[in-house]
Structure formats: C-alpha cells, structure tokens
Amino acid sequence: MTRAENALTHPLELRYGTSAPQTEWVMNPIVAGILAHKSVRKFAPTSLPPNALEQIVAGAQSAATSSNLQTWSVIAIQESSHKDSVATLCGNQEFIRRAPLFLVFCADLARLGAISEREGLAGEGLDYFEMFIMATIDAGLAAQNAALTAESLGLGICYVGAARNNPRELATALQLPQKVFALFGMAIGVPAEGDSSAVKPRLPQAEIVHHETYNTQGQEANIAEYNAIMRKFYASQNMGVEGDWSLHSAKREEHVKALTGREIMREALIERGFGLK
Numbered sequence: 665m666t667r668a669e670n671a672l673t674h675p676l677e678l679r680y681g682t683s684a685p686q687t688e689w690v691m692n693p694i695v696a697g698i699l700a701h702k703s704v705r706k707f708a709p710t711s712l713p714p715n716a717l718e719q720i721v722a723g724a725q726s727a728a729t730s731s732n733l734q735t736w737s738v739i740a741i742q743e744s745s746h747k748d749s750v751a752t753l754c755g756n757q758e759f760i761r762r763a764p765l766f767l768v769f770c771a772d773l774a775r776l777g778a779i780s781e782r783e784g785l786a787g788e789g790l791d792y793f794e795m796f797i798m799a800t801i802d803a804g805l806a807a808q809n810a811a812l813t814a815e816s817l818g819l820g821i822c823y824v825g826a827a828r829n830n831p832r833e834l835a836t837a838l839q840l841p842q843k844v845f846a847l848f849g850m851a852i853g854v855p856a857e858g859d860s861s862a863v864k865p866r867l868p869q870a871e872i873v874h875h876e877t878y879n880t881q882g883q884e885a886n887i888a889e890y891n892a893i894m895r896k897f898y899a900s901q902n903m904g905v906e907g908d909w910s911l912h913s914a915k916r917e918e919h920v921k922a923l924t925g926r927e928i929m930r931e932a933l934i935e936r937g938f939g940l941k
Contacts, residue, residue, distance in 0.1 A: 704820025
C-alpha cells in the first residue's frame with residue numbers, strides 16, 4: 665500500500681485490518697499519529713535534524729515514572745564503528761548500522777544505589793524483584809514516549825529486542841556498571857524513500873479488553889479472525905511467514921533455542937548485581 669493510499673484509509677482500518685468502524689471516533693493528530701505507528705527498518709543515509717536526540721530524550725523523560733525514582737537510563741550510539749559492534753551483538757541486523765541513532769534503554773538501579781550510599785542509607789529495597797520490575801516499566805514507558813516524539817518529527821523507529829540476545833557481551837561493550845541492564849534498543853532515522861513498511865494489524869479489541877473480569881469466551885473466533893487478517897498482511901509485505909499468526913507465535917516459544925540466547929536472562933541479571941529477591 666502506498667503512502668497516498670494510506671492517507672485515504674481510516675487509521676483504525678489500518679490498525680485492525682478491517683473496515684473502519686461506523687461509529688464516530690474522535691480523531692485528532694495525536695491519536696492519528698499513535699495509530700499510524702509502524703516499524704521502519706530502511707533508513708535514508710541522512711543525519712537526524714538538529715537537536716533531535718535532545719527532543720527525543722525530553723519526550724522520554726516526560727513519561728510517568730514510579731515515585732519519580734526515574735530508574736532507567738539510555739545509551740545513545742551514533743559513532744559508526746561502535747554502532748557496528750553493538751549491532752553485531754543485537755542480532756547482527758543491518759538496519760541498526762544504517763540508522764543514524766541507536767538507543768539502548770536500560771533498567772538502572774545503580775544511580776539509586778549511589779544516592780543511598782551518599783545518604784548513608786542501606787538501600788535494601790534495591791535487591792528485590794519489585795525494583796527490577798519498576799525499572800523495566802519505567803524504561804518501557806520512557807521508550808514509548810521517545811518513539812512517539814521521534815515519529816512526530818517525521819522519523820521512523822524500530823524497537824530491537826535482540827539487545828537481550830547477548831546480555832553479558834553488550835554490557836561490556838556499553839561499559840554498564842553493576843545494577844544496570846540493557847533491556848532493548850531502538851533504531852531511529854529518516855525513513856528511506858520508497859520504504860514499504862506498513863502498519864501491522866493488531867488483535868481485535870474483543871480479544872484484548874476484558875470487562876470487569878478475565879473472560880476467554882469468544883477467543884477461538886477472535887483468533888481465527890485475526891489469523892485471516894494476518895495471512896493477508898504477511899502476503900502483502902512479502903514476509904514469507906509460514907502459516908498464520910497463531911502458528912508463527914507458537915513457534916516462537918516452541919523450544920528454548922527460540923529464545924536466541926535470552927534463556928540466561930535471570931543468571932545474567934544476578935551477575936549484574938540485581939538481587940531479585
């Protein structure tokens with residue numbers, strides 16, 4: 665689907681892969697921008713606009729953070745040779761190398777640890793699993809704000825979960841101190857001319873939203889509907905995915921090897937000083 669065709673299609677139709685709802689929706693630039701999010705993996709050989717990094721980080725820091733503890737940090741990677749070595753550790757994906765900016769979002773309890781020490785306090789809570797969950801949520805919220813900010817500037821982004829494929833080696837490459845852990849990356853750049861990436865349909869709301877209590881009634885029909893939508897999407901994007909979304913998803917957790925190195929995550933976190941009590 666071309667950009668011109670996209671502009672004529674209701675944003676909800678693109679997001680859900682079905683006809684736009686007949687009911688009246690409030691559609692403003694913010695909502696339309698959110699619904700238009702897609703992963704971009706083809707970047708133009710163009711630098712980012714001036715101060716783009718600072719604007720993106722300001723957007724990230726405007727996200728909610730539990731108790732204002734701000735338990736995250738981000739590593740901005742722009743130098744070509746360093747980006748190349750980091751890309752190798754993150755699934756060896758070429759689009760990371762081509763992006764002018766690669767961000768690595770980290771759970772960061774080191775800063776609070778240093779503050780506790782300076783204040784002469786024990787910091788015992790940092791050794792509990794709750795604090796790692798908090799740091800992970802904080803980083804996720806910040807990253808989504810960063811993505812929305814980048815897209816509002818006309819940039820494309822792609823999240824990179826493969827930053828967890830080699831947690832020990834990436835920590836070394838980024839010189840992360842104890843109690844800092846790389847959670848995921850984000851490639852950012854100007855989309856290449858002719859970029860054919862499209863908005864990927866999501867599960868129907870009937871499958872995601874549970875009213876009052878969790879309810880699996882209708883799940884089989886919901887998934888069947890979505891499988892049909894995703895088969896069309898895979899074909900339109902020439903993705904070569906075998907079968908439908910259900911089969912594709914089930915295969916992602918069929919064997920431990922599908923975790924691509926991430927099966928050592930708990931061990932790596934403990935090595936990096938996270939207590940996880």
